[in-house]
Amino acid sequence: GDSVTQMEGPVTLSEEAFLTINCTYTATGYPSLFWYVQYPGEGLQLLLKATKADDKGSNKGFEATYRKETTSFHLEKGSVQVSDSAVYFCALTSPSGAGSYQLTFGKGTKLSVIP
Amino acid sequence: AAGVIQSPRHLIKEKRETATLKCYPIPRHDTVYWYQQGPGQDPQFLISFYEKMQSDKGSIPDRFSAQQFSDYHSELNMSSLELGDSALYFCASSLRIGAGATDTQYFGPGTRLTVL
Numbered sequence: 651g652d653s654v655t656q657m658e659g660p661v662t663l664s665e666e667a668f669l670t671i672n673c674t675y676t677a678t679g680y681p682s683l684f685w686y687v688q689y690p691g692e693g694l695q696l697l698l699k700a701t702k703a704d705d706k707g708s709n710k711g712f713e714a715t716y717r718k719e720t721t722s723f724h725l726e727k728g729s730v731q732v733s734d735s736a737v738y739f740c741a742l743t744s745p746s747g748a749g750s751y752q753l754t755f756g757k758g759t760k761l762s763v764i765p
Numbered sequence: 766a767a768g769v770i771q772s773p774r775h776l777i778k779e780k781r782e783t784a785t786l787k788c789y790p791i792p793r794h795d796t797v798y799w800y801q802q803g804p805g806q807d808p809q810f811l812i813s814f815y816e817k818m819q820s821d822k823g824s825i826p827d828r829f830s831a832q833q834f835s836d837y838h839s840e841l842n843m844s845s846l847e848l849g850d851s852a853l854y855f856c857a858s859s860l861r862i863g864a865g866a867t868d869t870q871y872f873g874p875g876t877r878l879t880v881l
Contacts, residue, residue: 682868693855693874694808701868739807743868750796750820750861751868755807 652677656740656756663730663763671725671759673714673740681742683707683716683723684753688737697725697738730763737761767792769873771856777879778846786841786876790858796820797839798870799831802853814839815861846880853877 657672675683685697685707698707703718712727723740737758743751770789778784790797796815800808801824810823814833825831828846833839843850854877857870 684869686872694857694872696869696871699869743870745868750798750813750815751859751870752798752810752813752821752823753800753808753857753870754810757807 652681652742652744652754654740654742654754654756656738656759658757658759659737660760660762663761665732665763665765666729667763669725669727669730669734669761671738671740671761673723673725673756675721675723675740675742677721677742677744679744681744682751683714684741684743685712685714685723685725686739686741686755688739688758690736694739730761732763732765735761735763769856769858769871771854771873771876773876774874775877775879777881779881780846780848782846782880784843784846784878786843786854786856786878788839788841788856788858788873790837790839790856791860791871793863794858794860794871795837795863796859796861797833797837798857798859799825799839799841800855800857802855802875804852808855811841843878848880851878851880 682701686694698709700707700716740756798813799811802808811825817833831841853875857872
């Protein structure tokens, strides 16, 4: 079945440091790829997405590029802020059932940014 | 913009009791998904509905059932609750057919269920 593997956390960075969270996937067909963020005590928020090879998703300074050749979708940000402290989930959608798309998530990476 | 609404936000139940969680999707969205997130875990897909019909089933226990109503809201019914059912339950919605259709799911804030 489809699966997502992302780097283990927790990750602790100083403010303004460069962030990379690695994500690789296994899927049949051509999934869409997502990064969701979960702030403490809150729900899941869509951060960015990419739907086909070489697409780059970007939002709030975060970027990720859909790399089909390496089956990867690594999340990057050039300069993190304390407010970026959260758990980040890499995910993919695969069509299933009567045309619905269930999300398969990675285990999540907890990021803590210190001043 | 309107978001997915879930109620209640917090729920405390005793073992063997029942619980009902409600989800109101984003207006015009025709598909609803339910996920369960245990402590420190990634969300696991439970079940989905499209146009009031069940469209897919994941790791949902037989003690749980769900449905989608004519106004597109959905309810997750959980019976004979066990300690292990304590988790955050998310509902997500998407628009599958029509203008703006996408496979992107938008999540509600979740219902935190605690079983004592």
